[in-house]
Amino acid sequence: MSGLDHIDGILQEALTAIEGARSPQELEAVDVKYLGRRGAITAVLKGIKDLPPESRKVVGAAANQARLRLEEALISARQKFEGVKQDSPFDYTLPGIKQRQGSLHPITRVIDRICQSFYGMGFSIARGPDIENDYYNFEALNFPPDHPARDMQDTFYLDGGLLLRTHTTPVQIRVLESNKPPVKVITPGKTYRNEAISTRSYCVFHQVDGFLVDEGITMGDLKGVLVAFCRDFYGEGLKLRFRPSFFPFTEPSAEVDISCLLCKGKGCQLCKYEGWLEILGCGMIDPNVMRNVGYDSEKYTGYAFGMGVERIALLKYRITDIRLLYENDIRFIRQFH
Numbered sequence: 001m002s003g004l005d006h007i008d009g010i011l012q013e014a015l016t017a018i019e020g021a022r023s024p025q026e027l028e029a030v031d032v033k034y035l036g037r038r039g040a041i042t043a044v045l046k047g048i049k050d051l052p053p054e055s056r057k058v059v060g061a062a063a064n065q066a067r068l069r070l071e072e073a074l075i076s077a078r079q080k081f082e083g084v085k086q087d088s089p090f091d092y093t094l095p096g097i098k099q100r101q102g103s104l105h106p107i108t109r110v111i112d113r114i115c116q117s118f119y120g121m122g123f124s125i126a127r128g129p130d131i132e133n134d135y136y137n138f139e140a141l142n143f144p145p146d147h148p149a150r151d152m153q154d155t156f157y158l159d160g161g162l163l164l165r166t167h168t169t170p171v172q173i174r175v176l177e178s179n180k181p182p183v184k185v186i187t188p189g190k191t192y193r194n195e196a197i198s199t200r201s202y203c204v205f206h207q208v209d210g211f212l213v214d215e216g217i218t219m220g221d222l223k224g225v226l227v228a229f230c231r232d233f234y235g236e237g238l239k240l241r242f243r244p245s246f247f248p249f250t251e252p253s254a255e256v257d258i259s260c261l262l263c264k265g266k267g268c269q270l271c272k273y274e275g276w277l278e279i280l281g282c283g284m285i286d287p288n289v290m291r292n293v294g295y296d297s298e299k300y301t302g303y304a305f306g307m308g309v310e311r312i313a314l315l316k317y318r319i320t321d322i323r324l325l326y327e328n329d330i331r332f333i334r335q336f337h
């Protein structure tokens with residue numbers, strides 16, 4: 001019976017060691033100590049042949065049973081360590097998160113392209129504040145206080161005589177005030193009008209204005225620069241049409257149409273069957289504006305033009321609802337690469 005007690009003693013000691021093992025390496029050491037070539041259980045099994053024949057069967061069975069118990073205990077302990085590994089916060093088998101590449105907003109793309117075209121013709125770029133006062137937004141641009149054109153532009157007024165600029169033309173005054181001719185500048189930026197939001201109009205939009213002031217500037221120079229811009233921006237073979245119009249800060253004033261991009265002038269839904277698309281306003285800078293910035297209006301003349309960026313983007317990308325440009329729906333914006 002002492003042989004059986006001995007085996008049981010080894011077994012209990014080994015099971016305690018397995019339970020206390022803190023790592024797979026410690027389990028391996030227990031395995032070697034009890035079941036290895038020189039292990040305690042192995043020694044008992046090897047010694048069976050030296051036992052009296054009547055004990056061999058009983059001791060042999062007990063030793064084998066102890067070996068099986070230990071093997072099972074080692075297997076489940078090893079699984080426990082593998083389980084810990086799987087529960088770790090890092091699962092190296094998961095697919096990675098795809099990094100999405102951003103793209104420029106269609107409005108930014110159109111502004112960049114317009115600026116690039118005028119930059120190539122020697123214009124520099126100037127920017128001004130979005131919050132203006134009445135003088136820069138209206139008065140200096142020849143809108144007298146009771147001028148009906150003020151009603152054409154529904155203005156967001158702020159406290160203290162300030163307002164959100166209704167066009168980027170005030171930048172023209174700021175640039176002319178602080179420079180001497182020749183001045184050749186374009187002014188891209190945001191503008192604001194208190195308009196009902198619809199598929200065709202929004203309360204915020206973008207404009208690019210441009211102007212040139214020097215000695216001897218004529219309407220012919222204006223036409224030349226606009227024809228060059230339209231052919232560069234919209235493509236060769238385009239026809240332009242100048243129609244008389246009215247703006248307080250230019251005299252004479254004109255609106256410019258281009259032949260329809262879709263039907264080339266035959267008439268379609270885009271051009272409302274007229275064959276023409278209105279794209280910008282322009283004119284010769286009014287002598288009153290020249291005087292307001294301290295220029296000699298007898299000596300200097302200049303032209304100015306302005307275009308709405310949203311209208312150009314709608315035409316260029318065939319977008320039918322202006323609101324899409326401001327909703328920032330990533331599924332919409334991602335289309336413009």
Ligand SMILES: [Zn+2]
Nearest residue numbers: 260263268271
């Ligand atoms: Zn058309």
